[in-house]
Amino acid sequence: MRMMSGNRGISETSQKRESVENKKDDARWIEITPEWAYWVDRESFNLKRVKKLVPIGSVIIVKSREKIEDERTYVDSSFGVINGKGIVNLPKKEASEILARQFIEYIKWKNQWPPFTSIKKIQKSGDVEISFDPTEYDSFRLIVTRQMLGSDPSESLNRLKKYQSPQVPLWKVETAKSGKSRCRSCNDVILEGRFRIGEPYFYEGSLSYKWYHPRCLTASLDIEELENLDGYKLLRSEEKLRLKRIFTI
Ligand SMILES: [Zn+2]
Known part of the structure; x- marks a missing residue:
């Protein structure tokens, strides 16, 4: 089950699991096996733990625990996107560009802000820098340009509704x-x-x-x-x- 925050309930997760089951034969999902990774669900903008199947096109964050010195460790993140064969490693900047496009798909579809997102900065060019902070440890900067959006970013973003969580009862x-x-x-x-x-x-x-x-x-x-x-x-x-x-x- 994967539920990240607010009202994105586990109730959604059992359905999700079912849909994953149903999609086993569907080429849009692929099995990957890192021990510790999360994928960004472009439909909900939630970070979900990789269990087995991940939709193709998803941005993925692979975590690893690295040693510094003595016994001390820190958690390192690397980034990528899922294609038909598995994980394609990408610099964080490129993963963020993919997320920016998925952000645009999301707002055009739902006409509201995805969760964990806010305007960070409006650049002189009119491009808007969005921060996407799905967890305490994970943060992305998504640059939304007029060209990507097909309209003025700050005007369009101002018209979006605030994020509203799905109205399902929570676990x-x-x-x-x-x-x-x-x-x-x-x-x-x-x-x-x-x-x-x-x-x-x-x-x-x-x-x-x-x-x-x-x-x-x-x-x-x-x-x-x-x-x-x-x-x-x-x-x-x-x-x-x-x-x-x-x-x-
Ligand atoms: Zn029991």
Whole structure:
């Protein structure tokens, strides 16, 4: 499951996974196998963890942990685009140019700002520099020119609506108020006071949840997605840490 922020719910992710399944034979998706990488979903402008299949044309960020000295390390990013054969490595500037074109596709299609984007600078030439900061660690500068857009960039961008997240209920996290719910994955009881993560669904028109143990979701839910769960912000800080620890094992 891949959900990055705001209301881009995990609910979207199960559908997404299904669509990935359906697209296995579709040449537009390709299997790639870096251990640690993210791709930019041009439809949502979210960064998604590479699990297996990635759509051709996507910009990809491959992470690696590099040693500095002693025991110290840092995380290095390299960039590329997915073509029919795999990853084509690119300098970040070229990856950002691709993202700028995908940004334009997005705004023409949705008439709103993609998430994580804002105007950084309007250049003298009239070109607009957009910053795209999908995570705390990843930041791109997208240059949008009149030529690319076919109209004056700052005027067109001013007319865009603010980003609006899809109106779907979010997955939710909480501590179980009773010991009555069962995990839909392992079928064991979720004990009172323990974390449970709920998948929203509608029962006779009202919102309800299918509950899971966090440990039963570690294969399908990324640690980065936890912070976007409904209810996460209501957890105490030591609870947040405890929850995250379940996903780091
Ligand atoms: Zn379970």
